[in-house]
Amino acid sequence: MASPNNRYDTHISAQYNAELEDVRQRVLAMGGMVEHQVTRAMQALLEIDSDLAREVIENDHRVNGMEVHIDEECSRILARRQPAASDLRLIVAVIKTITDLERIGDEAERIARMSLDLAELDAPRGPHFEIETLGRQVQTMLHDVLDAFARMDPEAALAAAQHDIRIDREYESIMRQCITFMIEDPRSISRVFDIVWSLRSLERIGDHARNIAEYVIYFVHGKDVRHISLEQVAEELGAEPLSKD
């Protein structure tokens, strides 16, 4: 039977586990909120819905508040619990993840602002179809990355990170179309520019999502994979080689 001392330890440890679980849950809640912001920003952009755009812009401070709150909680745990090994890696991964989530929130806000700009221009639709496709890809990637974070699944994280390569390629191609569009119809320049900034924001969201995927891999494998190619990561994890299409 456990000694009172042991019971005390278990109690401390259960409390500590609850704190770690609470941090994890808060990151997931922040992730869900950020995902929602991106979805609604894209909707505001595509439907030129200024009310929705303003809502997205107003909500950004809630994302920021979540970041500050989780950050404080992590600092408290570091100071009180002195985590080691995988607990420490979880806290470090969380501190980094919420920075990227906060910046995804900023990009969602930027997209919403572009929607307001477009509404003012009162111009016909530009290369909207393409941004819709890219937007959907980025949203899927973000969703998959957050899912990988929730399950702390490095293979799922890697698969989601690999999606970023396709997004970058798509982004380059749409950007070239935008430039052609502007050259052919210089009156469209201001309008296409709002699309260009939105595309850029989507590409950045992909980059941030990829960062988060890399923190998941770091958390599980204790390996920093940020500055090596995804091919190498796949090899080191013994995962499927990167699909080339």
Place this chain on the structure above:
Amino acid sequence: MASPNNRYDTHISAQYNAELEDVRQRVLAMGGMVEHQVTRAMQALLEIDSDLAREVIENDHRVNGMEVHIDEECSRILARRQPAASDLRLIVAVIKTITDLERIGDEAERIARMSLDLAELDAPRGPHFEIETLGRQVQTMLHDVLDAFARMDPEAALAAAQHDIRIDREYESIMRQCITFMIEDPRSISRVFDIVWSLRSLERIGDHARNIAEYVIYFVHGKDVRHISLEQVAEELGAEPLSKD
């Protein structure tokens, strides 16, 4: 006289201090390297110097390597030394600072790539003068922020952060000029686009530098000032009110 036990404590503490100082020095070295990368990327852009641009691009992996190294050192210190209070704040500030430094390095690389693009276009100079001015402002701000970090001086950090407001205003104005330039001379669109991306990178560098300034304030005052206005920060620090010009 100190007991052996006390001496041992002092020894441990001296070693620990040396580790914290080492981390700080490494961040400064990384900051110096990143500053150098930005300066040379701007030079490569303004002088369309492809050799220099390629050097900047090749050097980026050294910046990345520094980030990974410092990150590992921070994790080691967190695990072994279990820092509290201001030591813990230093480590958290460092973990965040190097992320921003690494991203400034990425932006320098992007600017260098735009220089290569411009060299290929073999086109006359576009709105070069304006980007030179903005570039100099951003470089000054980055230098001041790193200086504030070196001295852990929150007032200097705040003054440098306030510079970002002027940079954003300048950036908006140059961006409008670029759009006008393209509308007036659609053949310039591809070329001006490279300038536009470089301007965007400079503006991002200003944002990252501002983040670092905020970490310095957080470190010294234990206050998270990321999502409140600089006016409020100035007020809370009892500093000079924000200059409006």
